[in-house]
Amino acid sequence: MGFPNVNSYISDIGAQRLKPLFITGSVITVVLLDLGLLAERWLRHLGRLAKNTSWVQKTFSILSILASIAGAVGLICLSIFDTYRHPHLHIRFLAVFM
DSSP: OOOOOOOOOHHHHHHTTOHHHHHHHHHHHHHHHHHHHHHHHHHHHHTSSOOOSSHHHHHHHHHHHHHHHHHHHHHHHHHHSOTTTOHHHHHHHHHHHO
């Protein structure tokens, strides 16, 4: 005797009655993450935070901002294209997000 084979994903729950709240929460999450990374980069540029000690640190900082923007697009699309109505698109946007 085992558990029934039921897959429950957060996007399934968000796709039902709470979809507007689910999308809003996703957008707020990615906007705050991206603003945090941009603020860190800007404060280092102004000298309010410790300066980068090498070009590698600056490059990785810029790459992390670009990756977070791509991940933001993926997460927002994940919340819009739920597994209930758009299973194939959801998997594609999951890959973008990851």
